[in-house]
Amino acid sequence: MAEKKCKINANSTWQEMTPGGTIYDAANSLEFTTGDWRSRKPIWLQEKCKQCGLCVPTCPDSAIPVIEGGNRTDFNYDYCKGCGVCAKACPFNAISME
Ligand code: SF4
Ligand code: SF4
Numbered sequence: 001m002a003e004k005k006c007k008i009n010a011n012s013t014w015q016e017m018t019p020g021g022t023i024y025d026a027a028n029s030l031e032f033t034t035g036d037w038r039s040r041k042p043i044w045l046q047e048k049c050k051q052c053g054l055c056v057p058t059c060p061d062s063a064i065p066v067i068e069g070g071n072r073t074d075f076n077y078d079y080c081k082g083c084g085v086c087a088k089a090c091p092f093n094a095i096s097m098e
Contacts, residue, residue: 029079034061038082040097044074048094055086055095 008016018024023032051071056064063080065073087095 029061033078035063035077035080035082038077038080040082040084041077042075042080042082042084042087043096043098044072045094045096046074048092050092050094052091054091055089058085058089060085 008018049072053066053070053072056066056072059080060083061079061081063076063078064086065076067073082097084097087097
């Protein structure tokens with residue numbers, strides 16, 4: 001199975017994919033831009049954001065980058081899957097799901 005995973009790339013056809021799109025092996029999340037599968041998108045309303053940081057650890061995909069100094073920046077849409085957990089966690093309504 002792991003051998004099959006290694007052959008998958010951006011040009012692979014659907015026939016070459018793993019059953020159910022299953023991802024094998026650990027520590028390969030950077031190889032798969034899971035944001036491609038997203039149907040909803042969080043929008044960061046910077047003017048409302050208080051930089052409290054509560055949204056950052058709630059993201060299961062580490063798609064909220066934190067820069068030097070501890071402030072969050074805009075979403076990394078390559079890996080955000082649009083689950084909306086960050087929007088629920090924000091006490092200042094600074095994240096809108098669209
Ligand atoms: S919508 Fe989900 S995956 Fe995207 S940044 Fe928010 S918590 Fe992370
Ligand atoms: S939880 Fe809301 S206010 Fe706090 S850092 Fe995240 S977006 Fe900004």
